[in-house]
Amino acid sequence: MKKEELIKKLESTELPKIELQSHRRRLKIALLDADYPERQREFAILDLTKSKVRGGIERMLKGLVSPRPVWKTALVTTLAIVLAVGLTIGLPSLIGQSPEALAAEIAQNSPDVIAALGGDEVETVRVLNIEDNMATVIVEGMMGGIVNALVDLHSKIVTQAVSGPQLTDEEKEKALDIVNADSKVRELLDRGAVIDLVLPMYVTFSRVNQETGKIEEITETWAQMWINLGNTQWGVQVDLIRGKVVSLTD
Amino acid sequence: MNVEQERVLVERAKDNTEAFGELYDQYYSQIFGYVLKRTASIEVAQDVTSEVFFKALKNLRQFRWRGVPFSSWLYRIATNEIANYFTKSKPWQFSLEEVSNSISSSDPSTETELLQAEAELRRHEEFLTLHENISKLQLKYQEVIVLRFFEDKQLKEIGEILGKREGTIKSLLHRGLEKLRKLTE
Numbered sequence: 001m002k003k004e005e006l007i008k009k010l011e012s013t014e015l016p017k018i019e020l021q022s023h024r025r026r027l028k029i030a031l032l033d034a035d036y037p038e039r040q041r042e043f044a045i046l047d048l049t050k051s052k053v054r055g056g057i058e059r060m061l062k063g064l065v066s067p068r069p070v071w072k073t074a075l076v077t078t079l080a081i082v083l084a085v086g087l088t089i090g091l092p093s094l095i096g097q098s099p100e101a102l103a104a105e106i107a108q109n110s111p112d113v114i115a116a117l118g119g120d121e122v123e124t125v126r127v128l129n130i131e132d133n134m135a136t137v138i139v140e141g142m143m144g145g146i147v148n149a150l151v152d153l154h155s156k157i158v159t160q161a162v163s164g165p166q167l168t169d170e171e172k173e174k175a176l177d178i179v180n181a182d183s184k185v186r187e188l189l190d191r192g193a194v195i196d197l198v199l200p201m202y203v204t205f206s207r208v209n210q211e212t213g214k215i216e217e218i219t220e221t222w223a224q225m226w227i228n229l230g231n232t233q234w235g236v237q238v239d240l241i242r243g244k245v246v247s248l249t250d
Numbered sequence: 251m252n253v254e255q256e257r258v259l260v261e262r263a264k265d266n267t268e269a270f271g272e273l274y275d276q277y278y279s280q281i282f283g284y285v286l287k288r289t290a291s292i293e294v295a296q297d298v299t300s301e302v303f304f305k306a307l308k309n310l311r312q313f314r315w316r317g318v319p320f321s322s323w324l325y326r327i328a329t330n331e332i333a334n335y336f337t338k339s340k341p342w343q344f345s346l347e348e349v350s351n352s353i354s355s356s357d358p359s360t361e362t363e364l365l366q367a368e369a370e371l372r373r374h375e376e377f378l379t380l381h382e383n384i385s386k387l388q389l390k391y392q393e394v395i396v397l398r399f400f401e402d403k404q405l406k407e408i409g410e411i412l413g414k415r416e417g418t419i420k421s422l423l424h425r426g427l428e429k430l431r432k433l434t435e
Binding site: 001002003006009010011013014015016017018019020021022023027030111132133134150153154155156157159160 | 267270278296300303304305307308312323326331363367371390399414430431434
């Protein structure tokens with residue numbers, strides 16, 4: 001088939017125009033009922049913060065015109081705050097925030113990531129890779145919680161935040177044994193590559209239950225690791241259950 | 251709705267339930283249709299569309315108006331969600347028959363509607379054959395081909411949706427069509 005014929009076919013193919021009124025209705029109800037109260041609470045907290053800041057500034061201004069010699073302290077404090085705010089806001093925009101820094105900032109401030117950490121405080125944020133404006137970021141908590149976040153740098157949102165416990169030492173060992181036994185990974189390691197990080201990954205798939213005929217959703221814990229050689233980094237996905245390397249991509 | 255009206259509605263929707271409802275009414279069919287054309291599965295289209303609108307609602311306050319239509323933002327979230335679906339579910343291979351078997355609902359009218367939708371989808375054999383070949387391509391080619399030919403988007407708009415330059419879209423489209431042509435031979 002010629003390219004022109006293919007284009008003609010793509011343009012003329014009758015497309016399904018399907019409307020599911022029941023889904024449309026249910027989703028609208030769920031959307032409008034579910035999130036707004038929570039968001040309103042967020043606004044309330046934000047307003048409270050704003051009023052506290054406003055109160056502080058008002059107190060400082062009062063100090064400046066007060067007959068008591070508090071103006072020196074107030075002036076120094078104001079200048080310090082202005083300088084700190086200026087450095088925080090102005091400097092990155094002057095020098096330009098790197099995509100890595102932006103990804104890390106979005107991930108650690110994301111409500112999804114914070115929720116996925118389940119109360120644990122953020123300790124480290126690592127940007128593993130950025131491709132097509134999508135960054136993979138690992139956020140580690142102080143109590144050992146770990147979240148794998150996908151950050152859309154274009155929309156500046158976290159599109160996925162998956163949390164979970166670390167792999168056990170046995171699982172890590174098993175993952176390392178599997179990759180060491182894989183000929184392609186072995187070749188990289190023999191060339192001097194180093195395994196940087198071993199993390200869990202959750203794979204969700206569906207299969208048909210032969211007895212009931214229904215589709216069931218299955219989630220398995222696999223391992224993922226990063227291998228560095230010079231400036232190149234490879235990502236490896238390891239199926240711990242079937243004991244094999246599923247993919248090796250740079 | 252013109253661009254200015256949409257901008258005002260989006261701003262209102264940031265803290266007004268009814269305004270978000272209006273945006274939802276405006277774009278639900280478009281997004282559902284896009285996901286359906288990308289996945290050729292009614293069940294997945296429902297799940298992904300739900301996720302798209304929940305994400306949009308959750309992140310609406312972060313949306314900044316830059317003259318790009320709101321629908322492009324929704325399309326972008328949808329494209330990401332579809333990519334997540336494909337990444338998560340590589341071993342997810344089943345036929346439409348299996349999907350229809352899995353549909354269960356306590357509401358008979360909902361079930362009837364789903365079955366009718368399945369039947370309607372299956373009626374579009376030519377589309378399903380095309381989709382089967384398109385789905386064999388890498389995601390970056392699937393995205394541009396579906397947006398261009400099934401959603402009738404211009405290159406500029408596809409660029410806005412995917413966050414890529416118009417020239418990049420053009421070359422992705424060219425290479426994608428070439429690969430699709432070979433598959434259809």
